[in-house]
Amino acid sequence: MRLSRFFMPILKENPKEAEIVSHRLMLRTGMVRQQSAGIYTWLPLGKRVLDKVNAIIREEQNRSGAIELLMPTLQSAELWQESGRYDAYGKEMLRIKDRQDRPMLYGPTNEEMITDIFRSYVKSYRNLPLNLYHIQLKFRDEIRPRFGTMRSREFLMKDAYSFDLDRAGAEHAYNKMFAAYLRTFDRMGLRAIPMRADTGPIGGNLSHEFIILADTGESEVFCHKDFLGFDIPGEDTNFDDVAGLKTIFDKWTSRYAATSEMHDEAAFGAIAEGERLSARGIEVGHIFYFGTKYSEAMGAKVLGPDGKEHTVHMGSYGIGPTRLVPAIIEASHDDNGIIWPKGIAPFDVVVINMKTGDEACDAACGKVYSDLGKAGFDVLLDDTDERAGGKFATADLIGVPVQVIVGPRSIANGEVEVKDRKTGARETMTVEAAINKLVAAR
């Protein structure tokens, strides 16, 4: 993408309304724009990051055997009356009447709808296990939306729902998602720690929040330092291996980890002092096993191998992509701007033309841009008329992992500079060498 043809409205000033660094940086870089309280447009730069985050989530959901569908945003009130949550949900549910005066709502979550879909098609244990997910907009009418897309009203959520014949099956389904989540966050450059959690309005018996550590996190968390070194399940993880996944789950729940609401001071105190980690964290995922809560209320049953009807055991598993993006920024930035982890950067490389219009600079930039593009990189070429200093600042601000800097003096020797956004390390090399180095490091 040539910046001269892109739409990336960088703000010169720090926006006053932003209380936290991710919100400030997302506004400054032109990633998002607020349209109404807690309702955002994802501008092109932000949309690119969101797409990459969604792609990783999707790949890991699919790898674990979950199947994607797409449920609508608007739901009928009837469905929620069946589960009893229509009255229970309170003011965060956006209630709507259509032109026929039928009561509807903008879905804040989809347990009811997916249970309705399940019961209308699945009648036999032979079709289990089943895990269906979608990545779809939700609306929760927060009284105080804030922190940009970290706590917005209209937001994107990946929500998966598992269906199993019995508790043992459901626990395996839970462990699958547990492992998939560890992989998902790891691929985004995050160390997410699963912490035993309260089940809240979803209900149920077993629940973990996945928390990343960040100084600006909204909640206090307490855990054992061992979590920082635990292995992430590999790409070759066999999600059908019941015992293998249980081992991963056991390992990752073998040490103390709790948010303040579930905190047990005595248990935490029992950890050797040097091994204790008390920090702030941001919730990036939440998984629940809630047994037959919805299937019982809504009659989701299958015939078992015993020829009898069984009420299915369910779980639900959420990740908020529009929340994850600012969470990643909270965990990865410096005074100059965002530092994107590799897999989710809006562009892999930014090529900075220090003197647009200079024949040698233009030619070298064109070559790097086109060669890397052909090699499968997403490249941003800053071919605008801005002065070099402004271009450097913008490149740092938007946090693209690698900068290739092309200036008239060094290009006279056939050389460019390659800068690592994170470490700040710079290396001067020929155009060819720069291209080869980047392609080799892919």
Added chain:
Amino acid sequence: MRLSRFFMPILKENPKEAEIVSHRLMLRTGMVRQQSAGIYTWLPLGKRVLDKVNAIIREEQNRSGAIELLMPTLQSAELWQESGRYDAYGKEMLRIKDRQDRPMLYGPTNEEMITDIFRSYVKSYRNLPLNLYHIQLKFRDEIRPRFGTMRSREFLMKDAYSFDLDRAGAEHAYNKMFAAYLRTFDRMGLRAIPMRADTGPIGGNLSHEFIILADTGESEVFCHKDFLGFDIPGEDTNFDDVAGLKTIFDKWTSRYAATSEMHDEAAFGAIAEGERLSARGIEVGHIFYFGTKYSEAMGAKVLGPDGKEHTVHMGSYGIGPTRLVPAIIEASHDDNGIIWPKGIAPFDVVVINMKTGDEACDAACGKVYSDLGKAGFDVLLDDTDERAGGKFATADLIGVPVQVIVGPRSIANGEVEVKDRKTGARETMTVEAAINKLVAAR
């Protein structure tokens, strides 16, 4: 994807509520499920097709220079009061009050919001031309939603919005989208004919509907037969070439073409009888140039090269992916089911194991499945316990372009059958030959 692990609830009976063939087939194949009147879930098979349709739309929008963002579904009423459409829009607009009693609405289209975004960032002609698009849910509270996702209430729309300094620039923007649309529909196996259209509630001076011919189409259309042979702009189309795009536009508007509402009996009658085409059609895209209608009302101005303020000229360009899917089915099916054009089939190949559990069949199926998967094909392997006849019927019904049929008798000779869903042509060949043939034909 192994069918035994997929979720594809095929209905045995033809659903009674479906009035048109696409709706019937989408329900029967388990592509969609109605949740409320005019509100659908896209089940996994349907979601796969929808994703492929969106991917083609996106590629062609990007190729033409349009830039993707994502605006929210909910909008504030204020914005629509500025343009005057809040009162004008009528009952199709779903009006909502949030918990603070603020009037909101579920966006039926985004002219107001994109104009608001534009005016808040763009101040100079140097940032033009600009074309921003998104693929986002819309809601129109149709009094009689029907025909499945062909005319639903919650639906997906790709809507692009162009901004130019003057009418000449806006016409070039219009011609870019015109060419992009021809390419988009062609890649989906459709011959779409641009027909001069009424501008309706969007307003403006110039508008074309893109209509595909289908016996079950909702509107009567009249055009010259030459349209069936016109060349589609190539992949190498230069979208910056003003004259070149004008030539494409002129060519594709050089013959008579009109829907019944714009029909001119005399002009149509002037065409030689053998050259006249009177048929039924389905609208799959609609483009508008509406000048300064919204920019004037909402103050979207830029400084021109003359140092003066200019109200920008705008256009909008829509394609409804959730409508396009049934439109494609209307245009491409037979008595046995859907016949997907290559680029948008939910799977490229279905491998039918006639005798799951038979060692030789399982091994051959596994090899075809895995080799084609590695070669980049989306493969569905029917490894269920259903009898062979049922598997054949399902494969035909869901319309995957190529079937590889593996039966115990032919596999004893190392052979499989390759069937073309569209022509019904079958060829027997070795497993290796089948794989090579498919890979070569990619």
